[in-house]
Amino acid sequence: MEQVKLNRLNQIAAQIRLGIIEGVHAAKSGHPGGSLSIAEIITYLYFEEMNVDPKNPRWEDRDRFVLSKGHTAPALYAALAEKGFFSRDELKKLRQVDSFLQGHPDMNGIPGVDMSTGSLGLGFSAACGMALAAKVSEKDYRVYTIIGDGESQEGQIWEAAMFAAHYKLDNLCAIFDWNGLQIDGPVAEIMNPTPYDKKLEAFGFHVISIDGHDFDQIAVAFEEAKSIKGKPVAIIAKTIKGKGVSFMENQVGWHGSAPNDEQYEIAVAEIKATM
Numbered sequence: 007m008e009q010v011k012l013n014r015l016n017q018i019a020a021q022i023r024l025g026i027i028e029g030v031h032a033a034k035s036g037h038p039g040g041s042l043s044i045a046e047i048i049t050y051l052y053f054e055e056m057n058v059d060p061k062n063p064r065w066e067d068r069d070r071f072v073l074s075k076g077h078t079a080p081a082l083y084a085a086l087a088e089k090g091f092f093s094r095d096e097l098k099k100l101r102q103v104d105s106f107l108q109g110h111p112d113m114n115g116i117p118g119v120d121m122s123t124g125s126l127g128l129g130f131s132a133a134c135g136m137a138l139a140a141k142v143s144e145k146d147y148r149v150y151t152i153i154g155d156g157e158s159q160e161g162q163i164w165e166a167a168m169f170a171a172h173y174k175l176d177n178l179c180a181i182f183d184w185n186g187l188q189i190d191g192p193v194a195e196i197m198n199p200t201p202y203d204k205k206l207e208a209f210g211f212h213v214i215s216i217d218g219h220d221f222d223q224i225a226v227a228f229e230e231a232k233s234i235k236g237k238p239v240a241i242i243a244k245t246i247k248g249k250g251v252s253f254m255e256n257q258v259g260w261h262g263s264a265p266n267d268e269q270y271e272i273a274v275a276e277i278k279a280t281m
Contacts, residue, residue: 025084029100031270039260041081043185043245060090074129075154076110091118127160137178156188170238171210185247218243
């Protein structure tokens with residue numbers, strides 16, 4: 007990837023991380039860890055990969071995105087604000103009663119949100135339905151979904167995977183955020199869903215494994231995904247929970263905790279130092 011583009015994407019990812027921290031700190035609640043781990047993936051989706059229009063959020067031919075791990079809404083909201091769907095000022099109103107940015111994505115109240123999610127497992131199924139609808143309607147749009155590794159313990163994830171392969175949904179790209187931690191501890195100790203690659207291949211997916219923080223690998227993966235015909239694609243993105251904030255990285259306690267004022271200042275300083 008050319009350096010100018012890489013610098014631009016890194017800058018956007020840093021802005022998204024700032025938006026995550028600002029929102030969760032202001033709300034005094036939320037899920038920063040898993041939001042920070044998908045910053046690069048969601049940056050690439052909205053600023054390189056997907057065909058969307060902030061001025062026309064319900065454009066019929068837009069690409070669709072479903073955040074199946076809906077509790078990491080702060081990342082989605084920060085990306086939508088950075089893209090221009092709404093003002094960045096709204097991020098600091100996260101989870102407030104009079105705000106449209108609630109704890110989980112709401113397709114009826116938030117510009118740019120394609121599916122209301124939060125009940126883990128359901129988002130992947132919704133994405134499959136959108137992809138099948140595109141096939142039936144002979145539309146060219148693509149559907150992307152991000153799935154948590156803790157979420158992948160849900161049986162519905164594997165039912166959706168079976169569905170996607172059965173209907174040859176080659177317009178579907180499922181990204182598994184493999185950060186290794188969930189609310190109760192290490193995913194492998196709670197209920198180990200790995201190996202993702204072999205399981206998804208057995209279900210009929212074309213599988214690509216990447217470092218989910220490396221824009222070069224991310225770019226190559228999405229280009230490869232678009233070249234695959236006759237089967238859905240899964241991108242297994244190895245990430246670090248809490249990435250970008252030193253005291254949050256790989257710490258399970260930051261799955262669903264908000265930083266206090268002192269921690270907020272440290273986090274903001276660390277993120278700004280990368281800009």
